[in-house]
Amino acid sequence: MKRARRAPAPQPRDAGLGVLLRLQARLEAEGFRVTMHMLAPGTRFEAHCPCESRIDVVFSGLLRVMIEGEERLLGPGDWQLVPAGVSMSAEVIGDEPVLGFDAVRD
Template sequence: MSSPETPQHLPAAPDLLEGPVERAGEPEFAHTLHEGAGDLRIRHHFAGSSQLPVALQTWTLAPGAYEGMHAHDEPSLEEIYLVLSGRARIRQDGETHLLGPGDALRAPAGVEHDLACEGDEPLQVLVAWGPTGHFDMSGFGSYRKAIAARDAVSAARGENSGEAVSRGEAPEDDGAARIRG
């Protein structure tokens, strides 16, 4: 099941902001997602002015609030949740993950998941979501270093990352253009 609010490719928008800075808490709005419940507030950073192919949002969930179980398969979207403060419970693919500040979870396209505020304090999460693909557009080498660092941690644990991208290859089912720096 997909969110009724899916990204659309829009023509370039004029810069709707006074400048390049958004101040904390502005603009913020209450929103209910995927049949969730409770107080959920969202800041959609630079909505209408950023040209990036991802949405970058800060969500604040009150104690007991939750997003609701969902998956993004049509269109194919991936989400990354990064906990800024508070405690999160994310159910995904039959497992429950408890996350604290600095922890992150990736929700691949088509995989059911949810997010809930766990505990007595509000949960603040940075959420990035967009179309699937592997991209390194910087040319500064940080992407390659991140892949090498991840592979080194996996090797030290005796694990095999098993991802084609660690060898610099695009996964077979990935039709997205790949830019390497």
């Protein structure tokens, strides 16, 4: 199983909500619509093909993602780009909810 991309570790002064808000602002400036989500343990998304490109970001918890048959594990600080029309599925792993967001650009 491959690890997803890891964001650089934030400096102590940058930790928390400020990091999240700055990242959201940067993505929105690039034309993405950003949606925050909290996924309960056991949540599953069956295979589907998003119509638009998207970026998935995880802030806490673990999310197992299958993209065109390749399994990835996203944990805190990880992100991935999913091109439009690519088959993907996902599942929350463990007892901790996943806090994250997705950014979609048409």
